[in-house]
Amino acid sequence: MDEKHILARARHGELDAFEELVRRYEKRVYAVALRSSGCPEDAADIVQEVFLRAWRSIESFRGDSGFSTWLFRITMNLCVDHARHKHTQPQTQPIVTEEETERPLPDPGPTPEEHLENSELGRELAAALDEISEEHRRIVLLRDVSGLSYTEIAEVLEISEGTVKSRLSRARIALRKVLLQRGNLSLSAASNPSKGGGDA
Numbered sequence: 001m002d003e004k005h006i007l008a009r010a011r012h013g014e015l016d017a018f019e020e021l022v023r024r025y026e027k028r029v030y031a032v033a034l035r036s037s038g039c040p041e042d043a044a045d046i047v048q049e050v051f052l053r054a055w056r057s058i059e060s061f062r063g064d065s066g067f068s069t070w071l072f073r074i075t076m077n078l079c080v081d082h083a084r085h086k087h088t089q090p091q092t093q094p095i096v097t098e099e100e101t102e103r104p105l106p107d108p109g110p111t112p113e114e115h116l117e118n119s120e121l122g123r124e125l126a127a128a129l130d131e132i133s134e135e136h137r138r139i140v141l142l143r144d145v146s147g148l149s150y151t152e153i154a155e156v157l158e159i160s161e162g163t164v165k166s167r168l169s170r171a172r173i174a175l176r177k178v179l180l181q182r183g184n185l186s187l188s189a190a191s192n193p194s195k196g197g198g199d200a
Helices: 003-011 015-037 040-060 067-088 112-118 120-130 134-145 150-157 161-181 185-190
Strands: none
Touching: 003 015, 003 040, 015 040, 015 067, 015 120, 015 134, 040 067, 067 134, 067 150, 120 134, 120 161, 134 150, 134 161, 150 161
């Protein structure tokens, strides 16, 4: 079904339509949250809060940008908030309140395969992302984890495509340096922009 039609129904309060949007985007949002937090439980909390915020404000979404752009802007803001909270509060605090969990949203949790794939490497990458600047972390998550295009990233971050490309290049260099310092050669190789097929 066309996303614009689904979005129009969701904006009129149809929960079934909004749940379809959740199904379409939850895995990509979860991937960003997991790489940012390094913890499946925290990532699941972030994902639920992303969609709760989206649901609460869906009626006011005017469509000036695409739904995915709007959704990933919410995601990045929550990931940054979570990282700041983690640094100031050693104890893990749930993002979602008891009252909010009453809303009937699908479970965004990972599959067993995703748990296995994302465990050790996910924690290592999240720790490395924590050591680069917030600006660099945002763009790596959007491009290399979520797979957004340069145009989409430019809309999410409200910068030019040229700035996206130059910032991404610097971010990858910074991330690779951190990974090398941490002794993770496999991940540092994967973050090297000279490896693989490059960016389209």
